[in-house]
Amino acid sequence: MKHPLIHRGFFRESFRQLRAKGLIATLLLMSLNLILFLTFLTRDPVNSSVSHYDARLMALPMLLILYVMGPILVFGAYRWLNRRVQSDFYHAIPLTRTQLFATTSAAIFAWLLIALGAFAAVHAILFAVFGLPFNYLLYLCVFLNMLIAAIEIVAAFSIGSALSGRRFPAFFQSVAILFLPRLLLSAFWILTEVDSGFTLPFSQLAFFLNPEFNIAATPFHSLIYGINYANVPAMLYSFAYSVLLLALGGVAFKKRRSETAELPYASRVLQTATRVMFGLPSLAAIVVILNLRFRYGSEQTDFLTTSSLLPLIATSVIFSFIFYCLYELISSRKMKKVVKAMPAFGFCIALALLFIFVPGWIGKLRKPQPVTAETVRSYRFSNESTLIVPNRIASEETYPDYVLHHHTFREESAKTLIEAMQKANIAYAEEDSDWLDFLSDRVIVKDGGLFQKTVDLPDRTTAANQLMKTCMDDPAFTEKLFAYPKGRITYVVTGLTQQEAQEVGRLFREDYGKLTEEQRRSLITSYNSVFDIDRKTGPVGLSIMLLGSYGTENYTMYCRVNELTPNAAKAMLGYLNARNEAAVRERLKELVAWMEQPDRSVSAGIFSIGTYSLDRWALWNENEKGSPKSAHPEAYRILKALSEAPLTTDPAHCATVSVRSYETGVFSVSINTVGVVGFEIDENLKNLILQWIGDVNDSYDPSDFGSI
């Protein structure tokens, strides 16, 4: 190529000129790196609300850094566009306008790539070195999204720089290019939404209507709805859009005249358009109010009477006009120009009117399209559905959720249920249009139409449970559900080192493979799924947590470890007994001695035995009369027997005991967990324990005693 798009010499020069800013960007991202890593490293993976490292956590801070550093780099690289002398100097050098733009943009990207690349590499290395659960594929997706966002931000600000010869208009135009199209489209779409049993949610919209399909403009949306960073069509769209913006930047740059430097605009039409954009936000509130009035009459806005509405309209218009004129004054710095610009304020009003009336008419086209049992071909649970997993403790999906969201159901009985649910939705909507605000669970239905349809679950508990019951009749689903979880798994066991936990996990997997579906089901604790909602046992006793990642998705799963998984239980008990025996025996002896001669300033209790959680913690405190030994003779006998009982790793004849004591002070309570060990239990001790538990825990089931 005679004149390569990127001029090597000028690239070196531009890169060099951006050195300070590029290093700051790198430094900022590296600091973020450290913060994210330390935050993850210093938290408790079991009790924390986030179990798996979620690469999505880094997306928003990274975007924020890109939002700051992208413009700084662009304005730094193109600062010569705003000074006539500098503009002439750079336009005189023997490069084509396209080469100037492409080479400068390449230098900006090179710095962003260095900053992002350094961040990504160090981030991945840190997690690999420390062997922390990390989904590399999801991480790659987030990283690619950030790269695309970087292109988009640089492109938008490059266009802004090319369209103006001053910093303020350039900045405002760039921000508008970046956000306004998405914002206006979303606003337009929201304003067309009709309250009904069926509306297309954002995630179902295609291309430019879907907020996920434009990564750099998504942060506001992602704060509310979250973003699927592994959405390949969305990434492709964002990439194509960013390249298009970049090409537009190139065209704007090529068309730009050197003499635009120090002028507020490259063309009068653009200046008018920008002023109008500046005046619009002040009209947003009144547009929404009038839009609602136009669509629903005064019901939705009955707090505003006609007499109070008129001053509101007048105030909005005046403020809009002030901002409109202010933009002209700041950008052109000439009062004469402000006066000349005034008539074009009519465009602001015209746009506002467009937003008031047109969405209402379009909204009528989005009327509910009923789903009938006959037309439903299949359905699946939306990823947005979170409340159907009532006992969920991690912020990420549990494995049963994962299977649920990725399975397509075809159960006939459910189809009728779905039809009924939508009918109920429409009926509710007619009665009370606010009801939609409380819904977040939905199923996505395929009925042969152009779009998939969504049906919200009107009565959360009943509908969800009814639907879930039909799910459990689907053998294809239950087969997937009770198969061993797919993907890369890291095991976490409270009280065990990482290495020990992985060893126990390996044995657990082997044991799990030998079990029947029903046995497997009994191992999955109620933390995991809706269909176990009625089970009364929690994750006490021995349990293992699976932190998995499959494809770009992460999941968690809590499983019991008991006599059904003998090898895993044996290994786990071996590690726990060796680690905790001395401390537990010591504490039990102290407790026995304390029961005989109590120190009234101290209270104590047994947290759990086996799988039994003791609701009252078997409390002894200063309010009880007599000695703890005389007040709770069974507990005394149990503690005494336990303190002398041998330990075992045999899950069939074992009860795990977790000992905690807590001391009450005037203002504080401190709890000391000593640890868990497995005691060998003979028949006498077993009966004694069962009898005592029956006294303190009404809901116990003696037949469960076999579980650790």
Add this chain to the structure above:
Amino acid sequence: MITASNITKRFDDTIALKNLNCTIPEGCVYGLVGSNGSGKSTLLRLISGIYRPEEGSITIDGKPVFDDPDVKNRIVFVPDELYFLPHADLKRMEQLYAAVYERFSHERFETLLKEFSLNPDKNLNTFSKGMRRQAATILALSCRADCILFDETFDGLDPVMRNLVKNLLYREVMERGATAVITSHSLRELEDTCDQLALLHKGGIIFESDVGHLKTSLFKVQIAFSDEYGRERFEGVDMLSYSKHGSVASMIVRGDREETESKLKAMNPVLFEVLPLSLEEVFVYEMGQRGYEFSEVLKQEVE
């Protein structure tokens, strides 16, 4: 050869150049003179490819300048207001120039540095106005360009440095056959530098000529006769102006000097003297011939 054909350049509502035509031959020093706002700088920016004309075209050896790196590599432009990178010294600027100008010569840069005796490691922002212009000249001449464009060439330079710059320009023209286009609002400054001069006024060239020819083709004659005489005695002599004080007549004559001399001497005058004209005087008379007031064209500030 630089050719500007029917160039029109506007800045919003202001017309900077209107239907301008000029041809600058290869290997000459071409001077553009005109008052402020006459369009000198705009013309240079058009020739250097910074501006694109609204109408017309600018070519170098038949190739359009705008957005063609091959042609622009043959041009270097030193504007009236100089630009250097923030906190840069001459070495840093050399790197920038060397990165973008294909023909940039480090040896030439070193030689010129010695000739101007400038410190290449000193921050250019600390330089005086004259030193900055020297620095810009060093950088420009190191580019070994075929067309060297200087706007307000000698602004801020002391007489010694002016001579040095002039000599360097001559060398570029003589040794390499380069073309230099230089501008000034002062005719005297260009008088002894340029081969060709063009006078710009309100966006157009109103007068263009070879300097040597200008100086020899126009001269002043003082003549007296023993008898009474009037203007009609000099019929056949191309006079631009005629005045008589007592018996002595003064006239500005255009034409072949020797031929005119022999013609007038044949009239047996009692006094006959031929006086050379300064370039400024030549311009005053030429402008007068074209209906312009010289003072209006070159001295008066144009809005």
